[in-house]
Amino acid sequence: MRVEPAGVVMTGTCSVQTNRCVARTPAPITAVWTLPGSRQIDVCSACLDEQVRTGAWIVEGARPSTARSSFVTDQTPGTMIPPGTPKAE
Numbered sequence: 001m002r003v004e005p006a007g008v009v010m011t012g013t014c015s016v017q018t019n020r021c022v023a024r025t026p027a028p029i030t031a032v033w034t035l036p037g038s039r040q041i042d043v044c045s046a047c048l049d050e051q052v053r054t055g056a057w058i059v060e061g062a063r064p065s066t067a068r069s070s071f072v073t074d075q076t077p078g079t080m081i082p083p084g085t086p087k088a089e
Contacts, residue, residue, distance in 0.1 A: 009029070021047050030048065
Protein backbone atom coordinates (compact mmCIF):
# COMPACT_ATOMS: atom_id res chain seq x y z
CA MET A 1 0.00 0.00 0.00
CA ARG A 2 1.32 3.48 -0.82
CA VAL A 3 1.36 5.91 2.09
CA GLU A 4 2.42 9.54 2.51
CA PRO A 5 3.72 10.76 5.88
CA ALA A 6 1.95 13.89 7.14
CA GLY A 7 5.18 15.21 8.71
CA VAL A 8 3.51 15.95 12.03
CA VAL A 9 4.60 14.47 15.36
CA MET A 10 1.97 14.21 18.08
CA THR A 11 1.27 12.17 21.18
CA GLY A 12 -1.05 9.20 20.81
CA THR A 13 -1.23 5.43 20.44
CA CYS A 14 -0.07 3.54 17.38
CA SER A 15 -2.83 2.04 15.22
CA VAL A 16 -0.48 -0.54 13.67
CA GLN A 17 1.19 -2.07 16.76
CA THR A 18 3.72 -4.48 15.25
CA ASN A 19 5.82 -6.53 17.65
CA ARG A 20 8.35 -3.63 17.60
CA CYS A 21 5.77 -0.97 18.57
CA VAL A 22 6.88 1.79 20.94
CA ALA A 23 3.48 3.50 21.26
CA ARG A 24 1.07 0.92 22.67
CA THR A 25 0.37 3.59 25.30
CA PRO A 26 0.49 7.33 24.52
CA ALA A 27 3.89 8.23 23.02
CA PRO A 28 5.23 10.19 20.01
CA ILE A 29 3.53 9.11 16.77
CA THR A 30 2.99 10.51 13.29
CA ALA A 31 0.13 10.27 10.84
CA VAL A 32 0.41 8.73 7.38
CA TRP A 33 -2.21 9.00 4.64
CA THR A 34 -3.08 6.05 2.41
CA LEU A 35 -2.92 6.67 -1.32
CA PRO A 36 -5.31 6.76 -3.03
CA GLY A 37 -8.16 7.41 -0.65
CA SER A 38 -6.47 9.53 2.01
CA ARG A 39 -7.32 7.43 5.06
CA GLN A 40 -5.28 8.52 8.12
CA ILE A 41 -3.26 5.92 10.04
CA ASP A 42 -1.50 6.92 13.29
CA VAL A 43 1.84 5.12 13.54
CA CYS A 44 4.95 5.16 15.73
CA SER A 45 8.42 5.40 14.20
CA ALA A 46 9.25 1.74 14.86
CA CYS A 47 6.08 0.47 13.17
CA LEU A 48 6.48 2.88 10.24
CA ASP A 49 10.03 1.63 9.71
CA GLU A 50 8.90 -2.00 9.99
CA GLN A 51 6.02 -1.53 7.51
CA VAL A 52 8.34 0.10 4.96
CA ARG A 53 11.19 -2.39 5.56
CA THR A 54 8.93 -5.41 5.02
CA GLY A 55 7.31 -3.88 1.94
CA ALA A 56 3.82 -3.64 3.45
CA TRP A 57 3.92 0.12 2.87
CA ILE A 58 5.59 2.12 0.12
CA VAL A 59 6.69 5.70 0.80
CA GLU A 60 7.56 7.48 -2.45
CA GLY A 61 11.30 8.26 -2.51
CA ALA A 62 12.08 6.38 0.72
CA ARG A 63 14.74 3.71 0.91
CA PRO A 64 13.96 1.05 3.49
CA SER A 65 16.64 0.45 6.08
CA THR A 66 18.22 -2.97 6.27
CA ALA A 67 18.77 -2.65 10.01
CA ARG A 68 16.01 -2.78 12.56
CA SER A 69 15.60 0.30 14.69
CA SER A 70 15.73 -0.08 18.44
CA PHE A 71 15.01 2.17 21.35
CA VAL A 72 15.69 1.92 25.05
CA THR A 73 13.31 3.63 27.41
CA ASP A 74 14.18 5.27 30.68
CA GLN A 75 11.92 5.12 33.71
CA THR A 76 9.58 7.81 32.31
CA PRO A 77 6.69 6.23 30.37
CA GLY A 78 6.74 7.21 26.71
CA THR A 79 10.32 8.51 26.73
CA MET A 80 12.51 7.03 24.00
CA ILE A 81 16.31 7.15 23.93
CA PRO A 82 17.85 6.48 20.47
CA PRO A 83 20.75 4.00 20.27
CA GLY A 84 24.15 5.62 20.75
CA THR A 85 22.92 8.34 23.08
CA PRO A 86 25.53 8.93 25.82
CA LYS A 87 24.50 8.14 29.38
CA ALA A 88 23.70 11.07 31.63
CA GLU A 89 26.21 11.43 34.45
